[in-house]
Amino acid sequence: MLLRHKHFVVLLALLGLGGRSLKAQTFCDATSPAAAPSCSRVATATASVAQILRLDLSTLSTSMRPPDLAQFDSTRTAGSVGENPLTTGPVVTVKSNRPWDLKISAAQPSFTFRADAVYQVSRSTPKPASDLAWSVAPNSGFVPISASTPADLMSSPEGGSYTQFTVYYRTRWVFTSDYPGIYELKVAYTLTGR
Numbered sequence: 001m002l003l004r005h006k007h008f009v010v011l012l013a014l015l016g017l018g019g020r021s022l023k024a025q026t027f028c029d030a031t032s033p034a035a036a037p038s039c040s041r042v043a044t045a046t047a048s049v050a051q052i053l054r055l056d057l058s059t060l061s062t063s064m065r066p067p068d069l070a071q072f073d074s075t076r077t078a079g080s081v082g083e084n085p086l087t088t089g090p091v092v093t094v095k096s097n098r099p100w101d102l103k104i105s106a107a108q109p110s111f112t113f114r115a116d117a118v119y120q121v122s123r124s125t126p127k128p129a130s131d132l133a134w135s136v137a138p139n140s141g142f143v144p145i146s147a148s149t150p151a152d153l154m155s156s157p158e159g160g161s162y163t164q165f166t167v168y169y170r171t172r173w174v175f176t177s178d179y180p181g182i183y184e185l186k187v188a189y190t191l192t193g194r
Contacts, residue, residue: 051098052160055191058091064132064183067173081133081142084170089134092153092167092189097160099194103150104134104167107186116180123179131172132185138168150190157194 028039065085094102110126133142136154143151154163 049097051193052096053098053100053191053193054093054095055102055189056093056095057189058093060090062087062089062169064169064171067171081144081170081172082139084133084172086138087169087171088138089167089169089187092163092165094154094156094161094163094191096156096193099155099157099159100161101155101192101194102153103190103192104145104153105150105188105190106130106132106145106147107188109147111183111185113179113184114182119180121179123177125177127178127183129185131174132187133170133172134187135168135170136165142168142170145185145187150188153189 026041028041030037030039065087067085092102094100106129108129110128111131113123113127115122129147130144133144134151134153135141135143145151153167154165156163
């Protein structure tokens with residue numbers, strides 16, 4: 001029994017030494033050259049970087065500029081989006097360490113409407129979402145927003161980036177159907193990594 005126990009201890013000792021010999025040495029001995037002995041070891045620094053894809057809007061609520069009398073004319077306004085009242089929307093910030101696409105769309109097909117408390121007249125048809133146009137420039141490039149087809153707002157196809165820009169809105173108002181009240185449209189900004 002004692003002999004068997006000694007063999008077991010020797011076997012464990014050999015296994016322990018064998019395990020150490022497989023690991024990289026964490027030390028070295030400086031033995032040469034004799035005048036100025038030196039040794040070195042190479043250490044590895046490792047980091048695991050997560051995917052970063054962040055969308056930040058400066059505000060979740062934008063007060064649209066209401067029409068004045070000159071702009072509130074369906075004949076004039078229909079001819080040019082540029083004649084519609086201009087509203088400065090949110091500042092959009094994208095931070096990413098990978099390629100990305102940002103799309104814009106209406107979250108619903110039409111504006112919600114709350115009738116004026118005094119006038120109290122309801123609309124017979126909803127105000128379409130496409131009456132709101134968007135652009136990243138205040139004086140050009142306005143496109144009617146769609147609830148069915150998200151539009152490309154900005155992208156970074158080659159790699160990560162830090163991007164910041166302002167979105168502008170122009171809203172079409174029509175005498176014959178846009179009654180007094182509160183109009184609201186939810187606008188969706190969707191950031192997707194490539």
